[in-house]
Structure formats: structure tokens, C-alpha cells
Amino acid sequence: MKLILLGAPGAGKGTQASRLAELYAIPHISTGDIFRANLKEETPLGLKAKEYMDQGLLVPDELTVDLVMDRLKKDDCAGGYILDGFPRTIVQATALDEKEEVDAAINVEVPDVSIIRRMAGRRVCPACGEPYHTEYKIPSRDGVCDRCGAELIIRKDDEAETVRKRLTVYHDQTAPLISHYEAAGKLITVDGTESVEAVTEAIVKALKER
Ligand code: AP5
Ligand code: ZN
Numbered sequence: 438m439k440l441i442l443l444g445a446p447g448a449g450k451g452t453q454a455s456r457l458a459e460l461y462a463i464p465h466i467s468t469g470d471i472f473r474a475n476l477k478e479e480t481p482l483g484l485k486a487k488e489y490m491d492q493g494l495l496v497p498d499e500l501t502v503d504l505v506m507d508r509l510k511k512d513d514c515a516g517g518y519i520l521d522g523f524p525r526t527i528v529q530a531t532a533l534d535e536k537e538e539v540d541a542a543i544n545v546e547v548p549d550v551s552i553i554r555r556m557a558g559r560r561v562c563p564a565c566g567e568p569y570h571t572e573y574k575i576p577s578r579d580g581v582c583d584r585c586g587a588e589l590i591i592r593k594d595d596e597a598e599t600v601r602k603r604l605t606v607y608h609d610q611t612a613p614l615i616s617h618y619e620a621a622g623k624l625i626t627v628d629g630t631e632s633v634e635a636v637t638e639a640i641v642k643a644l645k646e647r
Pocket of ligand 2: 563566
């Protein structure tokens with residue numbers, strides 16, 4: 438199954454992608470995680486991406502498209518994949534359309550007010566990327582990742598002002614993709630304000646009904 442997850446920053450794309458990847462045994466490809474991993478290793482790509490990410494802006498399409506297209510050529514993508522955070526612009530969506538036929542684009546809908554609350558409580562694992570929340574998804578050991586044992590951190594771009602900027606960028610550049618995939622007959626919309634489990638169930642049900 439080839440899936441795309443659409444949604445505002447903090448809508449729960451990473452959370453759902455990690456669950457769906459396990460459920461369907463397909464790789465979870467998050468452009469945000471790839472950029473953050475590069476930044477940690479201080480690669481030229483990571484350092485370049487940081488200039489944009491820290492300001493809440495999108496990394497330029499020319500850096501992003503080739504990166505994802507190369508990743509999709511790897512053997513583990515032969516049986517499908519779940520893209521989390523890509524495409525994010527019409528240019529990226531068009532580039533993907535030229536090479537791949539996806540089964541569905543899942544739009545996780547959450548209003549801006551809830552997004553701001555979620556980002557304020559988010560904690561992430563710097564090692565494996567798993568997201569946590571101080572109220573909604575508490576790790577079993579305080580401040581430690583359940584999956585890999587690394588110490589959780591607060592993402593730099595989760596500061597309130599940067600979150601507002603990311604939301605503006607989302608509405609301007611990424612929200613138009615909803616109509617793009619609707620026109621292609623690929624769109625599934627789910628209510629992202631429900632519990633993590635309920636959102637996964639809604640996605641699985643919608644995929645079965647297709
Ligand atoms: P990226 O890492 O993709 O960030 P994002 O899209 O802004 O999304 P987030 O990771 O912030 O949120 P999410 O939707 O995954 O939510 P999560 O599951 O964590 O990108 C970061 C940056 O990289 C971008 O700003 C850009 O600069 C760059 N970039 C990445 N891709 C790019 C591209 N294609 N082109 C150009 N630039 C690109 O959940 C959020 C919180 O809520 C968590 O704490 C979670 O535990 C909690 N939560 C989740 N679901 C629920 C629920 N149902 N109920 C209650 N709490 C919940
Ligand atoms: Zn971890």
C-alpha cells in the first residue's frame with residue numbers, strides 16, 4: 438500500500454504514520470525525521486535544512502524532491518510505504534505524481550487552536566523519532582522513549598512563535614494539496630481531534646472501504 442499523510446504541523450501525522458507502518462508492515466518515511474537526522478550528523482543537507490526549519494519555513498523543493506525520490510527507489514519500498522510530511526507543495530506533489538501512483542492521501546484534520554496546545558506538550562525521541570505528549574501520550578518512564586530508551590527532548594521548532602509561522606506556511610502552501618488529491622479521487626479525510634487509537638481505526642476503516 439502506498440500512502441500519503443497530509444495535515445497541519447502537529448495534526449498527528451508522525452503518530453499515525455508510525456502505527457500504520459507497523460500495521461501494514463511498510464516503511465515510514467518522514468522528511469522531517471530525515472532532515473533532523475542529517476542535522477544531528479551535521480551533514481551539508483542537515484545544516485542547509487536547519488536554516489529553514491528553525492524559522493518554520495519549508496526546505497526548498499529542489500533539496501526535498503530528490504531526497505524522497507531516492508528513498509523510494511530502495512528495496513524496502515517495493516511493497517509500499519507511508520509518506521509523512523511529503524509532499525508539502527504542489528511542486529512536490531507533481532514530482533511524485535510523475536513517478537508514483539499512490540493508493541490514498543489521508544488528511545488528518547485538526548483545528549489550529551488544538552494544534553497550538555499539542556505542540557506545547559510534545560516531546561520527541563531524538564534517536565527513533567517517536568512522538569510523545571505530556572498529557573496525551575505519556576512515556577512509561579518519565580522523559581524516556583518506550584521504544585529505544587533514549588532521553589526525550591523538546592523540538593526547537595515547537596516554540597510558540599515558530600508554530601504560528603508553520604501554521605501560516607501550512608495554510609498557504611500545503612493545504613492546497615487537499616484539493617489536488619480530492620480531484621485525483623485519492624482523498625480520505627479523518628477527524629484528527631479524536632484519540633490516537635480512534636484516528637487509526639478511522640483510517641483503517643476508510644482504507645478497507647476503498
Ligand atoms: P515535520 O517533522 O514533518 O513537522 P510537521 O509537519 O510540522 O509535523 P509535526 O512533526 O510537527 O507533527 P505531526 O503531524 O507529525 O504530529 P505528531 O504525531 O508529532 O517537518 C519539520 C520541518 O521540516 C518543516 O517545518 C519543514 O521545515 C521541514 N520539512 C519537512 N518535510 C518537508 C517537505 N516535504 N518540504 C519542505 N520542507 C519540509 O503529534 C503532535 C503531538 O500531538 C505529539 O505530542 C503527539 O503525541 C500528540 N498527538 C498526536 N495525535 C494525537 C491525538 N489524536 N490526540 C492527542 N494528542 C495527539
Ligand atoms: Zn526512541
